[in-house]
Amino acid sequence: MHFFKHKNGVLHCEETSVESIAHDVGTPFYLYSYRTLVRHYQAFDEAFKDLPHLICYSAKANSNVAVLRTFINQGSGVDVVSGGELFRALHAGADPATVVYSGVGKREDEIRYALQERILMFNVESYQELHVINGVASTMGIQAPIALRVNPDIDPKTHPYIATGIKQAKFGIDVDRALEWYREAQGLPHLTIRGVSCHIGSQLTEIGPFVEALKRVKELVLKLGDEGIKVEYMDLGGGLGITYHQEEPPHPQEYASAIITEGKALPCTFIFEPGRVIVGNAGILVTRVLYTKEGDKNFVVVDAAMNDLVRPTLYGSYQEIVSVTAKQGDEMVADMVGPICESGDFLARDRAMPCFEPGDLVAVMSAGAYGFVMSSNYNSRPRVPEVLVKDGVFHVIRERESYADLIREEHIPSFLEE
């Protein structure tokens, strides 16, 4: 449940009119509801109250420092996948002892940075990485806390680009080999085994695959116990889906019940890495209609484009289109497209929508996750601002970029000036 609703015919974010914010900050912009962020976080956390657990919010879904701080204030740790995300988490005030570091391509400088900051643990993705982390820790004269990320080979039934726990994916370590590698890790002088982790995909709408994955990992934890390898943390990753259109994902409560039933006998602290399920429906992208074109096909040209929100273009994702000012009367079938010079630049295709006119404000719903974080400057479009509403006040938590920002890092060498 989110707090974007029409009141007196105008879309509001909590108690604040989206129209009034657009008037003040211009379009396009991302808009987040603080109350929704907190509500979603608390619902997830509350669902696991009967299980020892730590929530590590997945920064990759939305890494704005104010969003991170919101969850950190609620007691959340952070799941990071790069040095840049670690930097953001620390800047937002995260306790390093609640940060887990995942990802298949950790560079040595990133590993050193995370070790210096004393994070909770690395989720190790490969045999080589095990040795690289041991090596970096060795040069620093310290122990590196690790979990092995096992790949349970479960089909999560999601978009192939975000299915991560199948054998064909680059992620994790074959579950059958994991035991052997844990033994090896135990023998490496600068590693401390702290956990086991897995993550099977993103935007999952069924509980079955999660439970199946937990079963496989549980077997491993029991075997490890038999060998005297203690697993303190069981990191089950994230991946719970949200409703973009007609999906009916389980409520966190149902997900938690299934996990608790299967996992409660294990003497571990469970780590969860929710991202999309918390922020996805807590944000929208607000854009304005520039032009309409009628013909064999109808087009509504808005001022937001694929550089601002790439999900429809990249994954063919459905994002609900809502008129900020409630519109009566007929609908039209049209493509909603942006100004970018590609036919791939669209927000919706062949969609029934209100008969929009130039100047109308449009809300692209469910844009809180994998929205701004994937945005680019393609076609030299400055990136848009991010705005957070709380208690009837809106806060610009990221400024709109200027034209000058586009070229700040660029130079014309002197030989070209002659």
Added chain:
Amino acid sequence: MHFFKHKNGVLHCEETSVESIAHDVGTPFYLYSYRTLVRHYQAFDEAFKDLPHLICYSAKANSNVAVLRTFINQGSGVDVVSGGELFRALHAGADPATVVYSGVGKREDEIRYALQERILMFNVESYQELHVINGVASTMGIQAPIALRVNPDIDPKTHPYIATGIKQAKFGIDVDRALEWYREAQGLPHLTIRGVSCHIGSQLTEIGPFVEALKRVKELVLKLGDEGIKVEYMDLGGGLGITYHQEEPPHPQEYASAIITEGKALPCTFIFEPGRVIVGNAGILVTRVLYTKEGDKNFVVVDAAMNDLVRPTLYGSYQEIVSVTAKQGDEMVADMVGPICESGDFLARDRAMPCFEPGDLVAVMSAGAYGFVMSSNYNSRPRVPEVLVKDGVFHVIRERESYADLIREEHIPSFLEE
């Protein structure tokens, strides 16, 4: 033909070792060859020497200010598609009288900016835009120079995302209605008709569709002449393809011959907007192997990712993979993937490649167009530098972003600090 070749077993950009640049600037980075840029520009320009013409380099392919300046020094104008690209072109020293402004979503402030700067002309994409431009010019008390972009409904046989001249695309004006709209434009007091334009797609590998489009537009120009509407500029857009893998696109010389044959009788100056054909093979992305993973499927994990080069993920594009240090011996079949936490993050899939090892340098070829310009900070990865080689010297023309750059525009509101 480009100037990236192995010499003594090491890939060179012109006379400069790619390994030595990587040593100095770190990886990943984009690397451009000045000699290749100039050669490609001149080959294109030379091919049209028998036709009155203006080349307006298409900034969207690669808009680095040093790259723009390179072409401007050669006499090029610039094709821009946003206020940001206009800003870049002017910063790079373009003469506004050689700038054309294309794109379906021009905002009023962008139109005003372009009018203030006195650009050559707007390529108008819709009926409403015609009136908006007239209105903005009216408030400024000036005349706006325009061409109508007609959509000739030609299938360019390219990726659907970059096919732009078909009826199902958002671009341009139905060729059958164009005459009527030209008449209307002539009646609007603040418009000056300067040309006709069309653009049918990108990465075309056949000449036929270009000639077909020209034929249709030519008919229109002749009809306009009959009505006393003079067309000074005939803008044929860009779209000529390059060899990424096994494509055999026509040489600019062949393309030019066909266009000249069909177009020479027209009393117009022709405008061409080449982008990819000039810069595509003049740039590479250099990355380093971090890890290899062998199993049911082999993976080579490198330090560049889909945020740096999105074409393989977005369009399924083929980019050639070359070892910077020539490797003898066996090959392997593997996926080359980046550190981003998506299965969609790959640079090559199921590809025969040298048996790479951690530390090896890899060149991703043909990355000069739609490479850096589409890059993002996804997974909080700082954007990579761009480097230009000329006469044995390399110049960093865009600096690597820092972690601090990632959050420069962000704020944590005070209510979260309590």
